[in-house]
Amino acid sequence: MTLDRRSFLKLVGAGAGAAGAAGLPMIGRAAELMPKGAKRVVVVGGGYGGTIAAKYIRMMDKSIEVVLIERNDHFVSCPFSNLYIGGIIKDLTPLTIKFDKLATNHGVKIVQAEVTGIDPAGKVVTTDKGTVSYDRLVLSPGIDFRLGEIKGYDAAAMEIMPHAWKAGPQTVLLRKQLEAMKDGGTMVMTVPLSPYRCPPGPYERASMVAHYLKKSKPKSKLVVLDANPDITSKGGLFKKGWKDNYEGIIDYRPAKKVTEVEPGKMTVLIEGLEDVKGDVINVIPPQRAGQIAVAAGLVGDDKNWCPVNPTTFESTKQANIHVIGDACVAGAMPKSGYSANSEAKICATNIVALMNGKETTEMSGINTCYSYITDKEAVSVAAVYKVAEGKIIAVPNSGGVSPADFSAAKMEAIYAESWLKNILTEMST
Amino acid sequence: MMMKWKRWALATGVLAVSAMAQAAPPSAAMLSNACAGCHGTNGGSAGPSMPSLASQSKEAIVEAMKKFKSGERPSSVMGRLAKGYSDADFAAMGEFFSKQKLHATTQVVDAAKVKKGASLQESNCGRCHLEDGREGKDDSPVMASQWLPYLQIQMEQYLSGKRKMPEKMKEKVDPLSKDDIDALLHFYASVK
Incomplete structure (x- = not known):
């Protein structure tokens, strides 16, 4: 690493706050990875939110240095991963993006590292590779699991009863288990109480699993144990889709909250009252904001999600830290990939304004989300969002779900494919 | 002085809470x-x-x-x-x-159809879809480089009556054969 004189002096002058990068290691402090220039935004998380925030800040203001920190060298999309579990798409390649073009096209600095801590007062992110200072920080950490709420569901249990709620190896594991299941077997899926990542996701997964069972293992069943009193999203559409296509395959049981698992017995327990056995068990645990946001003291009274200013997405708990995507509380906007994309642009716009001493701009956001019912039919929900009285609301008399008669379902399956292509291209180019 | 203070406060986030009230409309x-x-x-x-x-x-x-x-x-x-x-x-x-510049796409098109479409477009579509479809007269859309599947879906909706064709367009499209229309779509998809 080369340092110009000014940043060298700054490093030295900063004393204990910043150490090491110029060959001045200090015991107990990680080395600073890259000296900060005049204006820097650090973005943590290379998913639906983080990639877009990083790119759009650079598109709007090239004088702001943007560092994107992500633990992996790639990102796998959760949207469409249910189609892989259902065997409709054969590998995860179309769902996988890299970050190199964000660097070459926009000058985003990509750092592959694990964030281990945030110092909001010192404005420093600590990673396993060293520290990175920021003027403003964007966290798009996604979700982590509230494992304490399901007794017995630990790291080892996840390898036996995968969650597959973060796309990647877990997705592949669940697919393998489903393929290996005998015809006549039972798969059990558990759904946590709302809010969780991707409200219609569990029901799309049920549809995709049932599609596979109907085609390849017709004597098999899928039991859905839903902690919620009813289907959380697109309820009427899923119910019709299941009745028309998967009668006798999907056994949907609402208000069944799984509180304990016994991986050795392949059993899940419902509030100590009832136990259900499965040959394949997919546990989708209760969720909260990614651990790094929790550790940084960004979660609200519910201890799970991060409250933010609806215009800037700046945390209401810590100044200069913005939280976007599944981890934040964005009023009426659901925890979806498209919401994260939209929130990232709103956040980027207003970070650029704030860092240039300009007036902020009220948000206008969109969510568009497709769910597959069969391999050739999909349904959607769409909405436009604005701020009213300090809260993000869906614009009245707009938005909504697909026609109840499935008249658009074949077209929507085609549109959904382009949705994926466009949103992943936007994140990676 | 006020302005300077406000700018500093905005830049440092001191005004984070009140920034909401001050935000400009989208x-x-x-x-x-x-x-x-x-x-x-x-x-x-x-x-x-x-x-x-x-x-x-x-x-x-x-x-x-x-x-x-x-x-x-x-x-x-x-x-x-x-x-x-x-x-x-x-x-x-x-x-x-x-204000955004034309998004040029590279897509698989049939060269013979592109050639045929090129010969048909000027006299049939060129009055509204100007400059080989790179521009549109009034509210006529830019056709150049649009994806072929998108163009085919729209044309199918026009021909089935689901989407209403403008009168001037209908006069031109009605006499065309299916192959002519197909060739025109391949042509527009190929223009960069």
């Missing part, structure tokens, strides 16, 4: 960026069933959005989304996308 970019998840950054689409909005005229965008909103133009999500915006919002979006 700008053209704020409104339009939200569309890019499905239509590509700055309206340059990578998805074969989604149109590029980049370089469409303001009039074309406003007309399309109004027709989605009223239901005159069939859609899946577009009608539901259009209901969330005002005419002024449509104008702002139109302004934004009209």
